[in-house]
Amino acid sequence: MTQDKQQQILDSLMTAVIVLDQDLCIEYMNASAEMTLSVSSGKVHGNPIHSLFSAADGTPQSLAQALKENRNFTKRKANWKLHNQQTLTVDYSVTPSAEFGDVVIEVQPLDRLLRISREEAMLSSQETSRNLVRSMAHEIKNPLGGIRGAAQLLSRELVDAGLEEYTRIIIEETDRLRDLVDRMLGPHTSSQKESLNIHEVLEHVMSMIRAEVGGRITLKRDYDPSIPEIFADRSQMIQTVLNIARNAMQSLTENKDKLTEHAKITFATRIQRRYTIGREYHPLVAKISIIDNGLGIAPELIEDIFFPMITGRAEGTGLGLAIAQNLVSQHNGLVECNSDKNQTEFTIYLPLDNNHA
Incomplete structure (x- = not known):
């Protein structure tokens, strides 16, 4: 398999992959890693790992120890503060290679998973809410036509012109409620x-x-x-x-x-x-x-x-x-x-x- 094909495969992964040398400097980042950490691989190539995120959580020290002992490890819910001050919550796994002196880091951002879960819950609850509103709107709209019609008939039968003000208010307020209900029901036509x-x-x-x-x-x-x-x-x-x-x-x-x-x-x-x-x-x-x-x-x-x-x-x-x-x-x-x-x-x-x- 050629190197270009290997890179295409790595770039197609959803998992962020970072490869470090024995000095914990960046050798390679795939496309998902660039997107996750908001950096370009070309700009940070050769830079130490702590240039990507804050070292306050001890990640670089853990990487150095893993490389020294040739030991794999996984860290859950690590908080990384990126160079752009954005805070990222991630799970990451570290695989050192004593033979080549490299360290491979696989990063899974949790923020995205939490966002997906939150969006799913929001979309589901909104759909339930829309169905409820539509049902209520139809129940409200049905009698509005009868109220408006009755007010119109009543206004024609009134002898006292001064009382027509009251029927006019009924008709206008009924129309306002009908317009509100129409907006609650949403667009009447399908998407073009x-x-x-x-x-x-x-x-x-x-x-x-x-x-x-x-x-x-x-x-x-x-x-x-x-x-x-x-x-x-x-x-x-x-x-x-x-x-x-x-x-x-x-x-x-x-x-x-x-x-x-x-x-x-x-x-x-x-x-x-x-x-x-x-x-x-x-x-x-x-x-x-x-x-x-x-x-x-x-x-x-x-x-x-x-x-x-x-x-x-x-x-x-x-x-x-x-x-x-x-x-x-x-x-x-x-x-x-x-x-x-x-x-x-x-x-x-x-x-x-x-x-x-």
Whole structure:
């Protein structure tokens, strides 16, 4: 087997593989290791192992001892602090070779497994919630037509014109409830998927937001032009991004006096390689982020933010994010949220490996 073929096989593995020499300097990293540790193999080749992550947990010393004693070992739930200050929880196995003086490290990030488990639970509970909401919405909608019809008939029979104000209120409030129920039920039509440029969708949404807020909020682009066209329903993608962006806009405008700097929303795109959504593995995923510099989302709400009727805003209905998640799930994707003080990021993940009809 040629060396190139061996490297192709190693690069195809989901497990991160790092090979060190007898001085514990980096000889080789496969593609999964580069992705896991957020470094390029070429840039760190020949560097000591502690250049990849903090040595505070004693990993380099354990590696040196294993090489000296020619002893295999496995470490569970080790916490590595990477060069970019990111903290990573991993299981890793060490296999030294006294014959060649090398050490092979196999790394399995636990953060990804925990995220997959969390996403599965979230998607399952959201589907249960959607089914419950749909059932309730249908039960609510059925009598609304009768109430509206009765109010219309009553208004025609009224002799006193002053009483028509009351029937008008009944009709208007019934219509408002019907519209709310329609939003709870979600889109009425099936997806009309086509090849589209996600940046055109973002530009369209930005123009709508700009028309509403003018110069009160700065809108910033941070695009990756290499992202290929995605296969999706254009109107549903616009609705998804608009729901998230409008949430950010409303949060910023409602709290403008409390912001530490000028209100800003950033629309960013990237390609994410080797990403798992639920239990489905995708070699390439489009990552679309909407980031605002508002006050953040309350910690007690963050886990439930995608459920219907959950909102942190006094004027919010709690449907926008639930609808966005539902629309993205129809494209086998996912919406995630991370929020800290002065920054909230909603990220849409859309698979690129099924961009065909």
